[in-house]
Amino acid sequence: MTTSPSRPVRSALTAPQIVAKLAQMQDWRLSGDGPTLAIEKTFSFTSYLKNIAFVNAVAFLAEQADHHPDLLVAYKTCEVRWRTHDVRGISNTDFECALKVDALLSDGDTSGPHIG
Secondary structure (H helix, E strand, O other), rough: OOOOOOOOOOOOOOOHHHHHHHOOOOEEEEEHHHHOOEEEEEEEEEOHHHHHHHHHHHHHHHHOOOOOOOOEEEOEEEEEEEEEEEOOOOOOOHHHHHHHHOOOOOOOOOOOOOOO
């Protein structure tokens, strides 16, 4: 298998590594089992448009990282779920992307994402 120079080689984290990293994250939790194991967090907003602005900001970050989450979008909430499909588990990239998503909202501010 040949890897692309622009795409990092990822490997699945062990259970202790996942638990240790998750303990450092606010409100992220494990979900799924086996090949569907993921880290996820639900974000709540004060309006539909603020939620959609957040979804678009997450999509932009995902494209930049070439790592795309599963998103469950409802009226004023968005559930973001990260897992690394090619390693069938959770990788460091999932945690890095989760931190970037958290950084979109400063101090739990639900007025909308802050980009830049």
